Amino acid sequence: MSVGQIFFYSVVKIAVIFPVLMGTVAYLTWLERKLIGRFQQRIGPYRVGPFGLLQPIADGIKLFMKEDIIPTNADRVVFVLAPLLSMATAVLAVAVIPFGPSFHLFGFDLGRVQIADVNAGLLVLLGVGSLGVYGVFLAGWSSGNKYSLLGALRSSAQIFSYELTLGLSVVTVLMAAGTLKMSGIADSQGDGFWRWWAFSSQWWVLPGLIGFTLYLISAFAETNRLPFDLPEAETELVAGYHLEYSSMKFAMFFMAEYLNMIIVCSIAVSLFLGAWHSPLPFRPFILLPGWLWFLAKVFALLFFFIWIRATLPRFRYDQLMRFGWKIMLPLALANIFLAAVGLMLGG
């Protein structure tokens, strides 16, 4: 393929994937409210549209009509830049996620359902992920409010601490699959769920399972979800870094958070849960298209995220830090060692 062709196909894929993604963000808020309602013996939103289905649109209109306030003390440029950065870094990661295998439409081979299959795919994810902290921190700093700054420090320290574990937990997959290319990692997990890296690491189950668990826990912390939602502990601390934001700027932080949730789930699916492969490698399961399996797995994980939110109370901040540095990090390091020994003996 020529460069122009690659460019054209990428644009087409972005044009398909991006609206789907944003739609998922909108309806994820609906799903969360509906599910949390059910978990708490309530009905959840039901007034706007059938089953409350138009609720996200109503929310959007409401946020859009709100007054857009920029505090007097704020650093105006950075204040406007911060929510944009939050969104941008969240969206960027989508570029390398392998949503499905090769795809044919009207007889054309469109390639994989993946915007860019770069060689350093996993590194791209880690790199883009490490930029996410800018949006949070700059928002808190530029607000010109000490509570915002303290909130930003709190959230950044949290994101830092758990990013280490996140990166290290992914290394086991990298060692087992032997490639950084996302499509390569996805391809290495075909033929049934016992080949997924969460359940196998070529010779026994432990490193993969520990890695997957560590990844999930740090993913909760990375996306500021309960039990790690200290950045916006509205009941005991003032909200935090987005304290001074209103209207669409606040909505962008909100969207970035949900986007991040979808992305960490997608990464978990593509690294640990067999990407687009069906769990059982025979009919009728393999008849379903790959992207549908991918979406199903992502939604299963999202459901798990919401379920945890309805179940667990919030950590205290010192507990959060202690857990991250004294338990998660040593475990992740030990797990890499375990995987290395395993690969050497078994592989």
Next chain:
Amino acid sequence: MFGALFFWLCATIAFFFGIGVVVARNPMHSALSLVATLTATAGLFLLLQAEFIAWILIVVYTGAVMVLMIFVISLLNLQKDDPIDWNPARRWGVGMVVLFALVFLVYLFRDPLAGFFSIPQAPPTPPEWGSITVVALDLFTRYLLPFELASVLLTAAVIGAVAIARPESPERETKER
């Protein structure tokens, strides 16, 4: 064509934000300009097929070093710089230095500048050239000793930092709940 566009985009961003690092009055804006410059530089590395270096630059420099820098700046509560006093002596001094540097750079890069609007093509490289596999093979075979020495040095530095930051006597350490 796309390569050229990408090159000019990254080069322009790196250039103007590079100026921004020096010119900005607010230390935070200075640091943010440096972030933009580093990101654009990573783009230039991508163009040279040095994929691994490019992303490591992002992970380490933009993702870790600069974030720490920004942390420190925001906590020190630095004020805006005073405007520079442009007296004639300083004006002439700075002017001469800049002129000299410019002439020197033009002399140094006279060949690439001759074909100003044609991007100097990177020499054709083997397909896996800048990939992590190749880098890792070199690191763990040919350059194993320097690599291991560097990691020992870094570990020693971390332990040193912890030792310095620790309270002097263990009793003064706040009891953990």
